[in-house]
Amino acid sequence: MNIFTTKFYLIGLTFFIPTILEAQKKILILLGSPGSGKGTLVEYCKQFNFTVLSTGNLCRQEIASKSHLGQQIEYYSMTTGLTPDNIIDEMVETWLDKQVESETIIFDGYPRTKDQAERLSNYLQTKMPDSQLDIFYLESTDDEELVQRILNRLVCENKQCQAVYNRRFTNSQSCKKCKGILIQRADDTEHIVRLRIAGFIQNNLEIIDYYNKLGIPVKRILVSNVTPEEVFERFINFIELETKSNKNSLEKNNEDL
Numbered sequence: 053m054n055i056f057t058t059k060f061y062l063i064g065l066t067f068f069i070p071t072i073l074e075a076q077k078k079i080l081i082l083l084g085s086p087g088s089g090k091g092t093l094v095e096y097c098k099q100f101n102f103t104v105l106s107t108g109n110l111c112r113q114e115i116a117s118k119s120h121l122g123q124q125i126e127y128y129s130m131t132t133g134l135t136p137d138n139i140i141d142e143m144v145e146t147w148l149d150k151q152v153e154s155e156t157i158i159f160d161g162y163p164r165t166k167d168q169a170e171r172l173s174n175y176l177q178t179k180m181p182d183s184q185l186d187i188f189y190l191e192s193t194d195d196e197e198l199v200q201r202i203l204n205r206l207v208c209e210n211k212q213c214q215a216v217y218n219r220r221f222t223n224s225q226s227c228k229k230c231k232g233i234l235i236q237r238a239d240d241t242e243h244i245v246r247l248r249i250a251g252f253i254q255n256n257l258e259i260i261d262y263y264n265k266l267g268i269p270v271k272r273i274l275v276s277n278v279t280p281e282e283v284f285e286r287f288i289n290f291i292e293l294e295t296k297s298n299k300n301s302l303e304k305n306n307e308d309l
């Protein structure tokens with residue numbers, strides 16, 4: 053390579069590198085127990101162009117579409133109330149296959165177990181090798197607060213809506229969005245809620261341990277005794293910091309050239 057082609061080569065590279073980094077897919081994973089405010093955080097994030105993966109919504113869509121997967125999910129939700137992991141995994145992967153255009157995807161409620169986290173890693177390695185994982189744990193230091201949040205939770209009865217309200221903040225009997233009746237979920241009884249939270253915490257700790265071993269640090273956001281706005285602020289700060297440090301290393305890369 054003579055000196056002129058070297059120069060052109062470098063100029064080409066300088067333009068090329070930022071393009072690769074900008075096109076990199078970002079995957080934000082939210083871990084946290086029921087009542088930790090994952091859903092509310094996702095609501096706040098709607099102002100950005102994030103694509104949201106909500107396994108709950110996906111299940112409802114599959115059931116409504118009467119697909120083979122949907123029929124299986126419906127069967128389990130009518131009988132055991134719990135859809136096996138492999139069915140959820142298949143549903144998530146089919147959905148991810150279609151997310152070619154999405155730049156940032158936020159995962160609400162997935163993965164729920166270490167096995168699912170491992171399967172997701174395999175999927176990303178083969179199908180989205182240049183994606184960047186960013187994991188957040190909405191951590192509670194007060195389990196009692198989580199229990200009370202869920203026990204005070206009211207859900208819109210309309211299956212298409214399912215908006216969530218808190219009894220402490222609303223006196224209304226009907227949904228603001230669709231006028232559906234607000235009910236307490238049948239499985240939101242105190243005993244079941246406590247068991248569910250304990251199970252979630254155990255699973256989350258295993259997932260965090262798994263990612264730590266992979267060398268992907270999990271960012272902890274404390275959710276006890278803080279408002280949803282403060283949780284959102286901390287989350288955004290993390291993302292901005294990351295964007296800034298990516299930008300700095302990118303500028304440094306360019307200087308090096």
Ligand SMILES: [Zn+2]
Pocket residue numbers: 208209210213214215227228229230231232
């Ligand atoms: Zn509603």
